[in-house]
Amino acid sequence: MEVHQTHDEIFLFQAKYARDMLKTFGMSECKHVATLIAHGELLCSDDGDEKVNKIEYKSIMGSLRFLCNTRPNICYDVSLCTRYMANPSCLHLKETKRILRSVCGTVDFGIHYFYTDNVKLVGFSDSDWGSNIDDQKSNSGNYFSLGTSLIT
16 A cells, blocks of 8 residues: 655555556556446346356455555445355456456546545445345445545
8 A cells, every 4th residue: 555645635545556456467458447337237146147267256356355445436346246256257257357447547546635624524325225136135335534534
């Protein structure tokens, strides 16, 4: 993890790690995409697609999960793809590589913590009410910030 600190800002990021990860998986020269998982793409455990190498899939997912430490923008999509580590298909691998393509275009992203006198706690929560095709369970997420700083 890299840290750049000034008197009024702290920036946490993992640019070197992201570049090394993309190089490891042969994605360093890929064309990047602006969105993570394709809009309207619903993943399920038995999609009828050909199965892929579990070790490769788990390796990619583990690397992406570590990158989530400073990249909250990919957390939801990474957690969605992590559900299928036991039996990944070509579709799951395709969506995982789409996340890597997104990371390729945003290597220098991270978390900014700014100095502020306004230390107000703000939180949001949302659910999608049963979009999981496998078990019809809801997905939920939350966002909390203290001042201008994301805390969870």
